[in-house]
Amino acid sequence: MGVAFSILAEDGAARTGLLETAHGTVRTPAFMPVGTAGTVKGMTPAAVAEAGAEMILANTYHLMLRPGEQTVETLGGLHRFMSWNGPILTDSGGYQVMSLAGRRTIEEDGVTFRSHIDGTSHALTPERAVDIQRRLGSDVTMALDECTPFPATHDEAAASMRLSMRWAARCRAAFRERPGHGLFGIVQGGVFGDLRRESAAMLTGIGFDGYAVGGLAIGEGQETTFGVLDETLPALPTDAPRYLMGVGTPSDIAGAVARGVDMFDCVIPTRSGRTGRGYTGAGTINIRNARHAGDPSPVDPDCPCPACAGYSRAYLHHLFRAKEMLGPILLTTHNIHHYQRLMAELRDAIGSGTLAGFAARMAEGEAAA
Amino acid sequence: MGVAFSILAEDGAARTGLLETAHGTVRTPAFMPVGTAGTVKGMTPAAVAEAGAEMILANTYHLMLRPGEQTVETLGGLHRFMSWNGPILTDSGGYQVMSLAGRRTIEEDGVTFRSHIDGTSHALTPERAVDIQRRLGSDVTMALDECTPFPATHDEAAASMRLSMRWAARCRAAFRERPGHGLFGIVQGGVFGDLRRESAAMLTGIGFDGYAVGGLAIGEGQETTFGVLDETLPALPTDAPRYLMGVGTPSDIAGAVARGVDMFDCVIPTRSGRTGRGYTGAGTINIRNARHAGDPSPVDPDCPCPACAGYSRAYLHHLFRAKEMLGPILLTTHNIHHYQRLMAELRDAIGSGTLAGFAARMAEGEAAA
Numbered sequence: 132m133g134v135a136f137s138i139l140a141e142d143g144a145a146r147t148g149l150l151e152t153a154h155g156t157v158r159t160p161a162f163m164p165v166g167t168a169g170t171v172k173g174m175t176p177a178a179v180a181e182a183g184a185e186m187i188l189a190n191t192y193h194l195m196l197r198p199g200e201q202t203v204e205t206l207g208g209l210h211r212f213m214s215w216n217g218p219i220l221t222d223s224g225g226y227q228v229m230s231l232a233g234r235r236t237i238e239e240d241g242v243t244f245r246s247h248i249d250g251t252s253h254a255l256t257p258e259r260a261v262d263i264q265r266r267l268g269s270d271v272t273m274a275l276d277e278c279t280p281f282p283a284t285h286d287e288a289a290a291s292m293r294l295s296m297r298w299a300a301r302c303r304a305a306f307r308e309r310p311g312h313g314l315f316g317i318v319q320g321g322v323f324g325d326l327r328r329e330s331a332a333m334l335t336g337i338g339f340d341g342y343a344v345g346g347l348a349i350g351e352g353q354e355t356t357f358g359v360l361d362e363t364l365p366a367l368p369t370d371a372p373r374y375l376m377g378v379g380t381p382s383d384i385a386g387a388v389a390r391g392v393d394m395f396d397c398v399i400p401t402r403s404g405r406t407g408r409g410y411t412g413a414g415t416i417n418i419r420n421a422r423h424a425g426d427p428s429p430v431d432p433d434c435p436c437p438a439c440a441g442y443s444r445a446y447l448h449h450l451f452r453a454k455e456m457l458g459p460i461l462l463t464t465h466n467i468h469h470y471q472r473l474m475a476e477l478r479d480a481i482g483s484g485t486l487a488g489f490a491a492r493m494a495e496g497e498a499a500a
Numbered sequence: 501m502g503v504a505f506s507i508l509a510e511d512g513a514a515r516t517g518l519l520e521t522a523h524g525t526v527r528t529p530a531f532m533p534v535g536t537a538g539t540v541k542g543m544t545p546a547a548v549a550e551a552g553a554e555m556i557l558a559n560t561y562h563l564m565l566r567p568g569e570q571t572v573e574t575l576g577g578l579h580r581f582m583s584w585n586g587p588i589l590t591d592s593g594g595y596q597v598m599s600l601a602g603r604r605t606i607e608e609d610g611v612t613f614r615s616h617i618d619g620t621s622h623a624l625t626p627e628r629a630v631d632i633q634r635r636l637g638s639d640v641t642m643a644l645d646e647c648t649p650f651p652a653t654h655d656e657a658a659a660s661m662r663l664s665m666r667w668a669a670r671c672r673a674a675f676r677e678r679p680g681h682g683l684f685g686i687v688q689g690g691v692f693g694d695l696r697r698e699s700a701a702m703l704t705g706i707g708f709d710g711y712a713v714g715g716l717a718i719g720e721g722q723e724t725t726f727g728v729l730d731e732t733l734p735a736l737p738t739d740a741p742r743y744l745m746g747v748g749t750p751s752d753i754a755g756a757v758a759r760g761v762d763m764f765d766c767v768i769p770t771r772s773g774r775t776g777r778g779y780t781g782a783g784t785i786n787i788r789n790a791r792h793a794g795d796p797s798p799v800d801p802d803c804p805c806p807a808c809a810g811y812s813r814a815y816l817h818h819l820f821r822a823k824e825m826l827g828p829i830l831l832t833t834h835n836i837h838h839y840q841r842l843m844a845e846l847r848d849a850i851g852s853g854t855l856a857g858f859a860a861r862m863a864e865g866e867a868a869a
Contacts, residue, residue, distance in 0.1 A: 170819060170826045176810075198793065198818045206796055206814055214810040424567065427575055441545075441583040445575055449567045450539060456825060457539045 133340040134271060134313035136372045136393075140482045144364070144391040147481040150186075150341075150372055152218040152270035153311025154210060157185040159372060159393040160481075162384065162474045163220060164467050165401060168193045169203075169213040172401050173456075173463040176215040182436065182464065183471030186218040186270075188396040191263055192227035196246050196253070200266040208268030220271035220396070223260040223302075223317075226345075226377070229278040237277060239294070257301035261314070265307060271341065274302035276317040279346045288321030295319045296333045303337050313340030315374060321346060322355055324362035331366035341372040341394075348377025348397070356383065360390045381410065381473050382497065385490050388477050400470045404463030407451050410470070412496045416444075418462060423448040436468035502709040503640060503682035505741045505762075509851045513733070513760040516850040519555075519710075519741055521587040521639035522680025523579060526554040528741060528762040529850075531753065531843045532589060533836050534770060537562045538572075538582045541770050542825075542832040545584040551805065551833065552840030555587040555639075557765040560632050561596035565615050565622070569635040577637030589640040589765070592629040592671075592686075595714075595746070598647040606646060608663070626670035630683070634676060640710065643671035645686040648715045657690030664688045665702045672706050682709030684743060690715060691724055693731035700735035710741040710763075717746025717766070725752065729759045750779065750842050751866065754859050757846050769839045773832030776820050779839070781865045785813075787831060792817040805837035 136159075138148040150157040164171045164179055167190045171179050179187065189209060194200060206212050209219055228235050228244045235244035241256030260275035276295040279288050299316045306314040316334035320326030327344075334342055344363055347356045356378060367373055374394035375387050384395055400410065407419040411431040416423070418430070429439035430447065438447075438461040450458030480489035505528075507517040519526040533540045533548055536559045540548050548556065558578060563569060575581050578588055597604050597613045604613035610625030629644035645664040648657050668685045675683040685703035689695030696713075703711055713732055716725045725747060736742055743763035744756050753764055769779065776788040780800040785792070787799070798808035799816065807816075807830040819827030849858035 168818070168822045168824055169815070170824045173825045173829075175806075175826065175829070177806075193822075197822055198814070202794060202814065202818075205794065206812060212812070212815055212818075214815075425571060425574065437544075437546075443575060443581070445567070445571065446538075446581055446583075449537070449571075449581075453537045453562075453566055455537055455539045456542045456828065457544065459825065460542075460544070460829070 132308045132310055134311060136341070136370065138370070140484075142481040142484050142486040143389065145389050145481045145486050146391060146393065147478045148372075148393065150218075150393070151311070152186075152313070153309070154216060154218045154270050155185065157218055158478055160384075160388045160474055160477050161186055161394050162470045163188040163394065163396040164470075165190075165396055165398045166213065166215070168197070169209060171467070173405065173460045174467065176213065178464055179215070179467065180217065182467040183475060184217075184467065186220060187215060188220050188222065189267070189269075190227060191221050191224035191260065191267070194267060195224065195263050196248055200263045204266040204268075210268055218270040219268070221264045221267055221269040221273065222376070223264070223273040223275040224255050225260070225276045226278045228255055237294075239297075241275070241298075257298040258305040261302050261305040270312055272306060272312070272314045273343065274299045274314065274316050274339070276319055276345055279319050279321045281321065281346070281351060283321045285323055285326070288319075288323055289326055292319040292321070292326050292330050296330060299334060300337050303339065315339055315341040315343050317343040317345040317376070318363050318367070319346050322351065322359060324359070327359055327363040328366045331363055335366070335368055339371070341374055342367045343374040343376050344392075345376050347375065348379070353379075353383055353386065357386055357390065360387060360392065364391045381470070381493070384473065385477065385493055388481075389486060389490060400466035401463050404466045405459040407458070407462065409447075409462050410466050414497050418444060418447045418458075419451050420448075430462070430465050431469065434465065434468060434472070436465050438462065438465040438468070501677045501679055503680060505710065505739065507739070509853075511850040511853050511855040512758065514758050514850045514855050515760060515762065516847045517741075517762065519587075519762070520680070521555075521682070522678070523585060523587045523639050524554065526587055527847055529753075529757045529843055529846050530555055530763050531839045532557040532763065532765040533839075534559075534765055534767045535582065535584070537566065538578060540836070541774065542829045543836065545582060547833055548584070548836065549586065551836040552844060553586075553836065555589060556584060557589050557591065558636070558638075559596060560590050560593035560629065560636070563636060564593060564632050565617055569632045573635040573637075579637055587639040588637070590633045590636055590638040590642065591745070592633070592642040592644040593624050594629070594645045595647045597624055606663075608666075610644070610667075626667040627674040630671050630674040639681055641675060641681070641683045642712065643668045643683065643685050643708070645688055645714055648688050648690045650690065650715070650720060652690045654692055654695070657688075657692055658695055661688040661690070661695050661699050665699060668703060669706050672708070684708055684710040684712050686712040686714040686745070687732055687736070688715050691720065691728060693728070696728055696732040697735045700732055704735070704737055708740070710743055711736045712743040712745050713761075714745050716744065717748070722748075722752055722755065726755055726759065729756055729761065733760045750839070750862070753842065754846065754862055757850075758855060758859060769835035770832050773835045774828040776827070776831065778816075778831050779835050783866050787813060787816045787827075788820050789817075799831070799834050800838065803834060803837060803841070805834050807831065807834040807837070
């Protein structure tokens with residue numbers, strides 16, 4: 132039952148392994164492109180897979196509102212609906228709902244909110260969050276949590292975390308075990324190490340297929356994130372996957388992998404791709420900048436992706452200036468490739484026991500930019 | 501020199517053949533997807549080719565303004581710039597410039613206009629139109645013409661057409677002969693058969709690699725278009741390709757092919773794909789319509805394209821409602837496939853001498869919708 136996780140090699144605190152789900156096996160550390168509304172913006176599922184992504188994330192909040200989990204279930208589930216046959220992790224909807232300032236009310240039972248689309252009222256409880264994700268067909272279901280506001284006092288963070296822990300226990304009870312389908316708990320506790328450790332211990336006591344670290348994608352900065360990981364990860368089981376939600380830049384990811392994180396998701400590569408920011412081994416470029424207007428070289432000369440193989444910076448610059456869809460399509464494709472290549476390199480480095488050297492070279496490349 | 505055209509089979513006035521250019525051979529009748537600014541909106545060149553398109557059209561007006569023909573030339577020409585290795589036909593810029601009401605001045609020498617992008621002033625003469633297209637690297641260059649306004653009196657249409665004929669002669673003189681590169685003249689004359697015949701005779705006297713029929717994509721209706729073709733095509737050389745500019749619907753194309761047209765371009769499949777209109781063998785559907793919200797069938801059950809193979813109407817409906825890029829991407833892909841499949845069927849029908857039966861079945865299918 133659940134999803135299976137096996138560690139193939141370790142390098143310091145870092146690990147590389149395999150997460151086995153009902154829809155296939157994912158090599159970790161893994162980066163999941165974000166398919167908010169059932170689509171990785173600007174890419175076909177075939178292009179996402181071609182980039183090397185083995186698992187994607189979809190958002191419960193968006194899908195429950197539109198088209199609705201009943202529609203998705205009737206149409207055969209999210210995999211079939213969006214034509215992605217690999218593993219899918221769904222978030223619980225909590226993160227998006229919490230960000231609806233002034234439009235949501237949190238109580239012990241759950242959260243009620245008004246849709247950002249049409250203003251209709253909805254409720255999300257731990258049980259309902261689990262049920263929606265089951266109807267969507269998620270391989271990995273996330274427990275409903277309250278994303279602790281930042282900044283928060285110790286008392287506020289403690290109260291918020293303990294509510295999330297009671298919700299996590301209810302999610303565990305509500306989750307229907309099925310082979311290849313798992314439920315992850317989410318560690319909260321803000322920036323406070325004692326609360327993070329308390330949260331990790333409570334989740335471990337309940338028992339989950341994997342453990343996420345939440346609440347770290349809302350502006351704390353890399354040092355805070357790494358500090359929280361340093362407090363939290365040692366308090367989690369070593370034999371279960373660890374997932375750092377909503378993070379981050381290549382540098383964030385490399386640092387988190389070195390600390391023992393196995394899974395990531397983030398909108399950075401897709402959102403950057405739409406706004407004209409391209410990732411390279413030597414930092415990022417803004418393709419809209421006039422200096423690229425006549426540049427025949429690709430976004431990243433070292434990148435084997437189809438966008439870099441076929442198109443110049445000058446052409447992408449032109450597409451963005453002319454507001455042509457192909458600009459965001461190509462730059463998103465490149466960025467997702469860039470992220471997936473980073474994950475492959477991290478996995479290889481861990482496998483060969485050379486992660487420290489890889490991280491140092493990566494930092495040099497970015498510093499040289 | 502020039503482009504070579506050979507007719508493989510005829511069926512009534514219709515013909516199927518081969519147009520050989522510096523960048524490959526095009527089976528005719530052919531439909532050229534429109535890549536206005538150096539991109540077929542929403543599709544990679546690989547996807548355009550996979551749909552069966554062998555030649556595309558790009559717009560001189562848009563490219564001379566942005567990124568500028570000098571930039572394109574410096575970067576190795578339009579084929580390399582946009583990563584399309586097949587034949588490219590460029591229009592002359594005349595059609596777009598003429599539509600800049602209040603922003604352009606037409607004189608004997610040419611036309612001056614202000615850019616729709618930044619208001620800068622530009623001039624387009626027959627010589628400059630040919631030079632720009634050479635710098636872009638077009639396989640087929642179109643002569644600069646004045647697109648006669650519709651409606652126009654006989655006198656207005658005659659004066660406009662004769663200016664276009666003087667410009668056509670200047671284009672012919674300015675065109676540099678290169679193997680695999682051709683120059684097409686454009687028949688004008690509005691809705692007046694005598695003027696169309698006069699224009700066709702004048703162009704034939706000058707001598708071009710192919711002959712286009714212009715001025716028929718601005719709202720005249722199918723009967724008028726077919727009437728003009730019936731007057732014009734018999735006055736053109738039978739051994740040169742005929743190109744009906746800016747037309748049209750599948751029904752328009754089938755009727756024009758039956759009258760002897762070999763080449764088409766139109767924004768309909770791409771523009772429709774972006775606005776949610778999908779082509780099927782039984783007419784068009786508006787994918788945004790609520791009746792598609794739960795429909796598990798593809799846009800066209802008879803279509804083998806990747807969009808119809810992988811995605812339901814319900815999913816495309818969802819994507820359009822959620823304003824996701826993948827909606828226009830998939831529906832444009834389908835529409836281009838639909839048009840290319842139509843052309844393949846028309847070529848096959850001509851080859852087997854069954855065009856009349858095919859056209860009748862096609863009309864029945866659309867009527868049944």
